[in-house]
């Protein structure tokens with residue numbers, strides 16, 4: 566494998582071959598009944614006595630924008646919409662990924678060989694429960710990370726902005742939890758790969774690593790994933806919920822890009838290399854989580870038999886690379902792709918996602934996602 570030429574690969578992600586299924590599956594959530602999960606937060610809380618508002622005009626502009634963009638998850642969404650999960654699942658059962666598994670079912674010995682119509686429907690329903698659950702857990706990760714940024718970032722404009730993001734993330738956790746509780750049919754515990762990533766981000770003592778892990782990587786991926794689900798879902802409530810959340814997320818990713826651009830310009834090659842490795846680790850963790858191993862488990866299937874089919878699916882590869890459509894240009898803007906002889910460019914090339922490097926970065930395009938005055942959805946994702 567090309568990956569093995571980097572002696573540090575196992576050190577960074579715990580395995581040499583990025584596609585090593587056995588290693589990926591060996592990471593599982595062993596404490597699915599825990600109610601409280603404690604992570605050591607190693608950072609110093611920083612006061613600044615420099616209160617000059619607007620010293621960083623781009624952050625100040627974001628802060629002012631955020632104050633006008635608050636919405637209320639209880640009253641601004643049509644919660645009285647009836648959501649028929651069976652019907653939606655049947656409609657979504659026509660999607661190419663499911664169709665491909667159906668074709669695979671014709672092969673003798675296929676894990677799907679004896680699947681009934683009921684099981685095909687359940688597979689779609691469970692997939693949706695799983696995805697929304699992971700969104701909810703990720704949103705709580707964002708809530709904790711942003712609260713941490715308020716404490717650790719040394720700039721007053723960034724503290725002001727981050728405080729608005731804390732409120733945004735509370736609202737996101739709230740609406741995803743409410744949607745799961747009142748409209749869907751069950752929660753999933755946090756996926757082990759996502760948990761490992763969130764723990765790593767919160768654990769790190771350096772303030773910029775919180776931004777890099779959360780605003781650039783996790784939220785960059787979320788923005789793309791929400792956009793994808795927004796496009797596919799037939800439920801008008803979920804569509805609107807996602808549209809509102811995305812308008813906030815675009816600001817959050819922009820906050821990361823605009824803050825780190827300044828800071829990373831002053832880092833040494835060795836310091837940048839640590840950031841490149843962290844970005845790569847985050848990318849692999851997020852890629853691993855999308856194998857949704859818990860869903861296959863719950864469907865009573867042998868995960869080891871199913872995953873090679875999942876990994877080989879062209880739809881999955883397209884979907885997976887699309888998820889990086891925001892991350893790659895944002896890393897480029899921060900100088901992370903090309904520092905140290907293009908180390909991260911090499912990793913993203915091998916992950917098959919480098920094609921997005923010339924997409925607009927979110928520091929520039931976030932305004933497109935904003936809601937029009939009065940809360941009406943505007944812009945290309947309407």
Ligand SMILES: [Fe+2]
Nearest residue numbers: 704707734737
């Ligand atoms: Fe969020």
Ligand SMILES: [Fe+2]
Nearest residue numbers: 707784814817
């Ligand atoms: Fe966010």
